[in-house]
Amino acid sequence: MSLLEMKDVRVSFPGRGWRAQPNEVLHGVSLDVAAGETLGLVGESGSGKTTIGRAVLGLVRPSAGTIRFDGRDITRAGGAERRRLARDIQVVFQDPYTSLNPSMTIGDILAEPLIVQGASSRDARTRVRTLLDQVGLPSDALDRLPREFSGGQRQRVAIARALASKPKLIVCDEPVSALDLSTQARVLDLFVEIQRETGVAYLFVSHDLSVVRHISHRVAVLYRGDLVETGPAAAVTTSPDHPYTQRLLLAAPVADPVLQRERREVRRKLAAV
Secondary structure (H helix, E strand, O other), rough: OEEEEEEEEEEEEEEOOOOOOOEEEEEEEEEEEEOOEEEEEEEEOOOHHHHHHHHOOOOOOOEEEEEEEEEOOOOOOHHHHHHHHHHOEEEEOOOOOOOOOOOOHHHHHHHHHHHHOOEEEEEEEHHHHHHHHOOOHHHHHHHHOHHOOOOHHHHHHHHHHHHHOOOOOEEEEEOOOOOHHHHHHHHHHHHHHHHHHHHOOOEEOOHHHHHHHHHHHHEEEEEEEEEEEEEEHHHHHHOOOOHHHHHHHHHHHOOOHHHHHHHHHHHHHHHOO
């Protein structure tokens, strides 16, 4: 049985203007994530990939279809049930700075969700030290503010916060796109290492095929609200079948200017099809 299962999920937003028709951004998407698996969800801006993550988190409500988590229907879960689900479903956002309260110390940021869930201050502090070690941050980070850290370190704090309640699934919404390439690689390696140690599953949202290739077991490709291709990460990210996925692959820059020019020409021809 899948840990997360979405079946024929549709999401619509109100149209602009008086009597405007609703704008449907997801057109019956079905996908699943197994326990301990990473599903990479890739597509360009406006494809609907972030909307899928928000639907799983309960931040948008599907207009049709079902979302099941760990055997339970959570499609229209209310506030109380969502608070209970927060133990098992967590999120890491794109911007590691704006997702952290700038006036709170790292220790307080990480301890807060544990205390809300009933842990004592002492137990929370012990768990926070374990989390800092798990994401490779020094113990003196406890008493420092987010602004005192680099972008990569702040994202490690965000990952630690997501891990605090020992979730079964983490929705990762473009978690490395705001980082430079070398920092991206280190944070991706951290995601892989944590998954190996804890067995947590990831729904990993990205616009970059090279990023999802690095971390994913399977990849699902979205185009204008439709799932156009899915399969093993190695196959989808190196020899995709769908023309849209092929264009995404060719859009990735390469260091060789001659090869880059050839890829640009092939991409132009595919766009014309």
